[in-house]
Amino acid sequence: MSIPKTLTIAGSDSGGGAGIQADIKTFQELHTFGMSVITALTAQNTLGVHGVFPQSLEAIEAQLDAVLSDIGTDAIKTGMLFSAEIITLVANKLKEYEAKNIVVDPVMIAKGGASLLQEEAVRALIEKLLPIATVITPNLPEAAKLLGRQEMETIGEMKRAAIDLHKMGPKYIVLKGGHLLDGPAVDLLYDGKTTYELKTERIQTKHTHGTGCTFAAAIAAELAKGKTIKEATEVAKSFITAAISESLSIGSGIGPTNHAAFRRLAR
Template sequence: MVAIPRLLSIAGTDPSGGAGMHADMKTFSALGGYATSAITSIVAQNTCGVREVYPLPLAALEAQLRAVFDDIEIDAIKIGMVADRDTAQCIRRLILEYAPRHVVLDPVMVAKSGDRLVDAGAVAAVCELLVPLADIVTPNLPEAAELLGTNIPDSRDAMMAMCDDLRGLQSSHVLLKGGFLADSTCADLLISAQDTEWLEAPRIATRHLHGTGCTLSSAIAALLPQHATLPAAVRAAKVYMTRSLEEADRLGVGKGQGPVHHFHAWW
């Protein structure tokens, strides 16, 4: 474990500050990490929706990644939005070359507003090229269904029924997020090769849900170098996520689904 984890977000942007690379940088900082970033796409979005997506040229992405890797020993990477297969191949090649200690993959497909961010080809590339490199993949229920080509689970039993297929994706761990279920609690299922563990938290009544997936996955990345085991890091990240939602209404930001409160422990 390191005193100050050095963390890298590989993701798209959010000029409104609640999701993507911007949420990752806030989360890294709030949880005691040193934040670095490499942008995959410029995304014109806010709490109401996505307006435009501009994938960066591969040369620009590779130059950013090499600038970070050549100078800073990265303890954990969080991968978010990957717009196409070429981007996935670039990220895979550099991860294999530089071998960071931990890789967290959030298979971003659709924004909270419902706007689609990537096409089916990008989803297949992420599944084939990046999932096997990850210590943990963090799909919500629609994302897991898309990765597997199945129906969206509508119950805890249906989530459990996905376990073997999710193990087949070849990530070390999968955190199947159950926020889309209509339960009074928010239950996520942590899946490893041998075990499953339910992680429970109260469901928070708030409209401030923008960037929740980005925030949880980046919290896991920030906490992995600070905990002895991956499950311990995931449990701590879920506590941070819950507190960020509980305090989100204090922000009052945006006309749509506002952001969570990343700095709830500091402000």
């Protein structure tokens, strides 16, 4: 039997709510075959990130070559890449293997505030990875960091930011508006010409660990199936909304979303 194949290149979350673990769960729930390249190990739980242990360039390269030279992939999602050296290696390998459907989630800061991307890595992200991305999925703080401006507070500012991010090279921009203080949860999809608003009612819960990873992984899974970017983003929005609506109160801090919720609600 044939199955769409998805690859995540990201950090491992020992708490299971974000990173590689969230991506693989999402890939499975959306009926794709998930594979992984681990860029860093984190000691992490609902209370925060207690340690980050980057993998060697040799180990990351070996994982990439092993997967891409044999199994291949229909879509790739990148998450925590940590350093300029790792970003450069990943970008070069994706070009070498002529990778398609590259979803870049520019992970910079964990929910608890820990930095997951070194300062000098931001430039490498802009110069090496964004130009080859099919779509990038920054939240508002990440978009502000990429653009070197103050964080956005209105839909109008988000729309202008999406246009400016598009000029950096990605084919599509999905700008997540969860950090807006008021109103519904609004994400923007910009395709270079048209801006689409994806709105849902804002769900009141603190248990949102892993939402960004999960959302980007869902987009990758749908692109792997041959969906358009608009179709993929709409499914991803429904998937993450379901996951947040049934988020899990586990641990003593910020709990994870529930990756099985979309399957149950879709029955």
